[in-house]
Amino acid sequence: MMNHKQIKKTQLRKPAWLKKTLPKESEYEKVRALLSKSKLHSVCQEAKCPNIWECFSQETATFLILGDHCTRNCRFCAIAHGPSEPPDPEEPARVGEAAKGMGLSYVVVTSVTRDDLPDGGAGLFAETIKEIRKKMPNALVEVLIPDFQGNTDALQTVLDAGPNVLNHNLETVPRLYPSARPEAVYDRSLDLLKNARAHTLHIPTKSGLMLGLGESPEEVEITLKDLLGVGCSILTLGQYLQPSKEHLPVERFIPPEEFDKWREKALGMGFSEVASGPFVRSSYHAKELYQAVRP
Numbered sequence: 001m002m003n004h005k006q007i008k009k010t011q012l013r014k015p016a017w018l019k020k021t022l023p024k025e026s027e028y029e030k031v032r033a034l035l036s037k038s039k040l041h042s043v044c045q046e047a048k049c050p051n052i053w054e055c056f057s058q059e060t061a062t063f064l065i066l067g068d069h070c071t072r073n074c075r076f077c078a079i080a081h082g083p084s085e086p087p088d089p090e091e092p093a094r095v096g097e098a099a100k101g102m103g104l105s106y107v108v109v110t111s112v113t114r115d116d117l118p119d120g121g122a123g124l125f126a127e128t129i130k131e132i133r134k135k136m137p138n139a140l141v142e143v144l145i146p147d148f149q150g151n152t153d154a155l156q157t158v159l160d161a162g163p164n165v166l167n168h169n170l171e172t173v174p175r176l177y178p179s180a181r182p183e184a185v186y187d188r189s190l191d192l193l194k195n196a197r198a199h200t201l202h203i204p205t206k207s208g209l210m211l212g213l214g215e216s217p218e219e220v221e222i223t224l225k226d227l228l229g230v231g232c233s234i235l236t237l238g239q240y241l242q243p244s245k246e247h248l249p250v251e252r253f254i255p256p257e258e259f260d261k262w263r264e265k266a267l268g269m270g271f272s273e274v275a276s277g278p279f280v281r282s283s284y285h286a287k288e289l290y291q292a293v294r295p
């Protein structure tokens with residue numbers, strides 16, 4: 001594991017293509033106010049996602065359930081880590097209410113990782129899917145799930161609730177797992193995606209990588225082959241951005257044209273749909289990607 005002095009050594013200057021006019025603080029505030037009224041968290045405003053209004057204009061938003069403290073400590077992630085509150089059984093209903101209130105047609109539900117819970121929070125994911133459907137029967141629901149420590153019953157619980165897309169990010173290439181996400185296991189994440197496809201072919205699976213953490217193009221290509229090998233059909237590739245000086249440094253800013261090449265390559269390799277670009281995040285254009293795979 002890198003120590004802080006090593007982490008601090010290489011701060012690259014942000015290139016022009018990453019300079020995007022972020023929505024005014026007031027606009028994040030509007031979302032924060034809307035969600036805090038419902039005692040809810042969204043990744044969109046927690047991570048100050050630059051795409052917030054683009055997604056909202058596509059009636060898409062991402063809710064973070066199971067609290068805002070993660071039991072893991074990935075070195076690229078801005079989410080707070082440490083002891084978490086017990087799950088709130090009322091949260092699924094509030095997500096359904098808020099999603100309806102926001103006029104969403106595509107709802108992404110994700111969570112911190114709760115290794116402290118026997119089912120990793122799978123039960124609350126399933127309840128949240130059901131509550132969204134209760135409030136909005138035609139809403140499309142994507143779940144971006146943790147690895148549930150390989151618990152296949154937990155995965156089954158989520159899949160039985162019938163999400164439209166099952167998303168689980170590999171985040172980076174296996175060589176970088178010890179430094180980037182030490183509590184995760186590359187093969188365990190691949191197995192989760194494989195088991196999801198084995199469970200049902202009606203739910204497309206999706207995964208994503210951050211580029212710029214020091215991976216080589218050969219390593220990325222092998223990882224894409226691994227994803228295709230477990231039946232993953234939707235892919236997101238985005239630029240890693242350092243949340244703070246305490247997090248892993250950016251090793252490289254990938255130019256937009258290189259992201260375009262990766263998109264062409266991944267489609268050529270067999271992915272059904274790919275979003276690839278400096279600002280791409282797991283839920284970026286999620287609805288479009290889904291509709292391209294499941295019209």
Ligand code: SF4
Pocket residue numbers: 070071072073074077078079081111112113146181
């Ligand atoms: S498990 Fe997920 S939420 Fe937790 S620290 Fe890692 S990336 Fe962040």
